[in-house]
Amino acid sequence: MNGPDRLPLRATLFAELLAAPAVGTAACDPNRPLLASLFAGQATGAGCLPWHLGLGAARCAQVMSTYFPGQVLEPAGTPAVDLPEFEELQRLLLDHRAGTSDSELWMADILCTACIGMDHLWQDLGFTGRDELSRLMNINFPPLARANTGDMKWKKFLYRQFCSREGIYVCPAPSCGVCKDYSKCFGPEN
Numbered sequence: 001m002n003g004p005d006r007l008p009l010r011a012t013l014f015a016e017l018l019a020a021p022a023v024g025t026a027a028c029d030p031n032r033p034l035l036a037s038l039f040a041g042q043a044t045g046a047g048c049l050p051w052h053l054g055l056g057a058a059r060c061a062q063v064m065s066t067y068f069p070g071q072v073l074e075p076a077g078t079p080a081v082d083l084p085e086f087e088e089l090q091r092l093l094l095d096h097r098a099g100t101s102d103s104e105l106w107m108a109d110i111l112c113t114a115c116i117g118m119d120h121l122w123q124d125l126g127f128t129g130r131d132e133l134s135r136l137m138n139i140n141f142p143p144l145a146r147a148n149t150g151d152m153k154w155k156k157f158l159y160r161q162f163c164s165r166e167g168i169y170v171c172p173a174p175s176c177g178v179c180k181d182y183s184k185c186f187g188p189e190n
Contacts, residue, residue: 088166
């Protein structure tokens with residue numbers, strides 16, 4: 001189900017997930033609402049994530065039973081696709097993690113899995129807006145979030161960071177401010 005028709009269902013699923021009492025420290029994990037949004041988006045066909053969000057079946061079941069016990073979502077039929085640079089992107093994210101929760105490890109895997117998509121990263125994740133992705137970055141990978149001083153689109157920013165680490169320089173201009181593609185990287189998202 002795509003388009004505006006899925007929004008009421010998505011909102012209902014999101015609310016139902018958060019209404020489930022989480023187990024232990026999951027109740028106060030700032031990633032809980034973000035995970036609920038990811039699951040609700042995936043269940044309504046938003047984004048490009050596979051049914052297990054890129055966590056694998058066992059880890060996904062563990063997350064559901066700990067963060068949203070008793071909740072069962074019908075998985076959408078998005079197949080998992082391998083991303084060649086998955087490990088390098090994962091390493092970039094984990095090198096910049098907050099270090100406060102194991103859920104940061106899951107978020108790194110989910111983000112890397114969504115990078116295979118062709119839309120803005122927040123859309124590939126199945127979020128309702130870029131603000132959710134920015135919140136995810138601030139909670140889980142604060143050094144990277146702070147480094148995005150120009151509010152560059154997140155997928156472009158992550159790949160710029162990745163390429164910079166690998167010694168691959170993709171920006172043809174000495175400064176992003178004078179680059180001919182500036183509006184593509186920093187313009188409004190739609």
